[in-house]
Amino acid sequence: MDTASPTQTLLDGADLLIDALKLNGISNLYGLPGIPITDLTRRAQAAGMRMISFRHEQNAGNAAAIAGFLTQKPGVCITVSAPGFLNGLNALANATTNCFPMILISGSSEREIVDLQQGDYEEMDQLAIAKPLAKAAFRVLHIEDLGIGIARAIRAAVSGRPGGVYLDLPAKLFAQTIEADAGKASLIKVVDPAPRQIPAPDAVNRALDLLKNAKRPLIILGKGAAYARADDDIRAFVEKTGIPYLPMSMAKGLLPDTHEQSAAAARSYVLPEADVVMLVGARLNWLLSHGKGKTWGGKSSKAWGGQKYIQVDISPTEADSNVRVDAPVVGDIGSCIAAMLNGVNAAGAGWPKPSGDWLGAIADRKGKNIAKMGETLAKNPTPMNFHSALNVMRDVIKGHPDAMLVNEGANALDFTRSIVDMYKPRKRIDVGTWGVMGIGMGFAVAAAVETNLPVIAVEGDSAFGFSGMEVETICRYNLPVCVVIFNNNGVYKGTDVNASGTADVTPTVFVKDARYEKMMEAFGGVGVYAKTPDELRKAVEEAVRSRKPTLVNAIIDETAGTESGRITSLNPKAAKK
Numbered sequence: 001m002d003t004a005s006p007t008q009t010l011l012d013g014a015d016l017l018i019d020a021l022k023l024n025g026i027s028n029l030y031g032l033p034g035i036p037i038t039d040l041t042r043r044a045q046a047a048g049m050r051m052i053s054f055r056h057e058q059n060a061g062n063a064a065a066i067a068g069f070l071t072q073k074p075g076v077c078i079t080v081s082a083p084g085f086l087n088g089l090n091a092l093a094n095a096t097t098n099c100f101p102m103i104l105i106s107g108s109s110e111r112e113i114v115d116l117q118q119g120d121y122e123e124m125d126q127l128a129i130a131k132p133l134a135k136a137a138f139r140v141l142h143i144e145d146l147g148i149g150i151a152r153a154i155r156a157a158v159s160g161r162p163g164g165v166y167l168d169l170p171a172k173l174f175a176q177t178i179e180a181d182a183g184k185a186s187l188i189k190v191v192d193p194a195p196r197q198i199p200a201p202d203a204v205n206r207a208l209d210l211l212k213n214a215k216r217p218l219i220i221l222g223k224g225a226a227y228a229r230a231d232d233d234i235r236a237f238v239e240k241t242g243i244p245y246l247p248m249s250m251a252k253g254l255l256p257d258t259h260e261q262s263a264a265a266a267r268s269y270v271l272p273e274a275d276v277v278m279l280v281g282a283r284l285n286w287l288l289s290h291g292k293g294k295t296w297g298g299k300s301s302k303a304w305g306g307q308k309y310i311q312v313d314i315s316p317t318e319a320d321s322n323v324r325v326d327a328p329v330v331g332d333i334g335s336c337i338a339a340m341l342n343g344v345n346a347a348g349a350g351w352p353k354p355s356g357d358w359l360g361a362i363a364d365r366k367g368k369n370i371a372k373m374g375e376t377l378a379k380n381p382t383p384m385n386f387h388s389a390l391n392v393m394r395d396v397i398k399g400h401p402d403a404m405l406v407n408e409g410a411n412a413l414d415f416t417r418s419i420v421d422m423y424k425p426r427k428r429i430d431v432g433t434w435g436v437m438g439i440g441m442g443f444a445v446a447a448a449v450e451t452n453l454p455v456i457a458v459e460g461d462s463a464f465g466f467s468g469m470e471v472e473t474i475c476r477y478n479l480p481v482c483v484v485i486f487n488n489n490g491v492y493k494g495t496d497v498n499a500s501g502t503a504d505v506t507p508t509v510f511v512k513d514a515r516y517e518k519m520m521e522a523f524g525g526v527g528v529y530a531k532t533p534d535e536l537r538k539a540v541e542e543a544v545r546s547r548k549p550t551l552v553n554a555i556i557d558e559t560a561g562t563e564s565g566r567i568t569s570l571n572p573k574a575a576k577k
């Protein structure tokens, strides 16, 4: 900050950017300092913002993205130019794919030199590269436009279908100055950044009619429903209609997984049998087999199963993306569910409950699956397998339903999803729409920073490797994060052999009996080597109690695990010769 005259103060680009973010209620930044944003990160901290500094931009970006999901405010990630920007871009693309509101702000090199390709320091046309991977992308060249740039970025990130926004800030901008009064006057406090979008009454009635006449209705709740924070109305709608529901992974806990209407344990029964399916903030993408094929009772892999669909979504173009949607309800989930609930309430006792046959058949299938799971969980093999270790994690989360659960891996992901019940909304955060590995430590840091609740990250040993260096970040900020690594010595499992006869191990195998817990000890946290369920339980309980950064190296049978977990069919092998 310079003094232009005794009466007028000058603000520079960094000052104004910080003021613009703070004016809009953004108080946390995730990023990594370097040219040209080093001073910005220091000054943001000095100005009262929480600047969480990472070891790699991808992890900072993932942190910002999940902060957006957890708060409904855009999570902001700040990076240096070209390589730092590209590292953050992975997270931005993932945020866009998952509908998480996020803003990636990257410093960039001198426009005149970049555009003439004259070989500037970290030269790259970042705006052009970000565009196809972001919901929107903007560049600010003049300090007078910074307020507008931030306002546009915020609106683009959180309005309608949320997503990732890129904001390009050339280095020169940070040094530009403006008189303080003019600078302040140029800022915008965004009014109503995510306006409600009220569904049309005829669309609501069409959907209610379809649901009312269904014989075997099913509701599928997705992470859009979790994001929308319409928890009470969603629960009331499910309970008043009596319709069974299936939670997608990050919608687990929106209603407690132990709810009697949950059909999660009868998934492969309800999908093909349902006649009307109501999707709430869930897309009919690969995770739902595109609404087609054997999963849905179709006669071939591309065949429609005959279900009719209601789709509640904020994006008008989502309907019909995979199969015909008979009743699209376009609007924000809070307004849509409130309108539909009004219809159900108005019908009162006239609202038809699903038939006893349908509910009975689901209960039957559920009962069998849960009993089978109970038997598997009761076993106590040596070494531990995924089930005996997850039996512990299931108890821990039951005892601490407010704890945040981060989850990534292949088997470590798939088994955790079906074994560990969630009891409250937005407590489970995971690999999402892309099934991406590497979200773990970034999500864990942001979950701790944004909620101040204990965080437990259940990680496959391979998945952990993508962001493992951030255990230093966890220790540096003394965050209440307990990382539990399910260590079976490799990707999927640790027993593959190199068929070529050379000295290298096979690509899926890691160093045997790696001592991951020492990584946490190296930075002052607690490391635990756990070979039994008792040791695992004690370590995680203690971590939750003490809130000390902890890493538990949970030793799993290296023969446990299947290739690609439950999505083996997506990992084709060449036909055997």
Ligand code: FYN
Pocket (backbone or CB within 6 Å): 249, 264, 265, 266, 267, 268, 269, 286, 287, 288, 369, 370, 373, 409, 410, 413, 414, 417, 418, 419, 431, 432, 434, 435, 436, 563, 564, 565, 566, 567
């Ligand atoms: C579920 N199940 C249960 C329970 N909950 N049984 C008993 N008790 C409980 N509480 C049953 C459920 O009915 C299924 O059995 C089975 O457990 C698995 O349930 P899940 O996980 O809901 O279903 P499924 O088929 O795995 O779901 C498909 C999917 C899912 C695509 C939505 O696999 C998924 O989210 N995958 C993401 C994978 C990913 O992103 N991986 C990262 C890349 S790994 P049945 O009904 O008998 O089928 C790189 O290699």
Ligand code: ADP
Pocket (backbone or CB within 6 Å): 097, 098, 099, 161, 162, 221, 222, 223, 224, 225, 227, 228, 248, 249, 250, 251, 280, 281, 282, 283, 284, 285, 287, 312, 313, 314, 315, 318, 331, 332, 333, 334, 432, 433
């Ligand atoms: P899942 O992976 O859990 O099935 P998806 O990411 O596929 O969830 O789907 C989320 C859907 O939710 C997207 O289609 C998105 O447009 C929608 N969505 C996100 N936020 C809202 C909201 N506030 N209101 C309505 N729809 C929303």
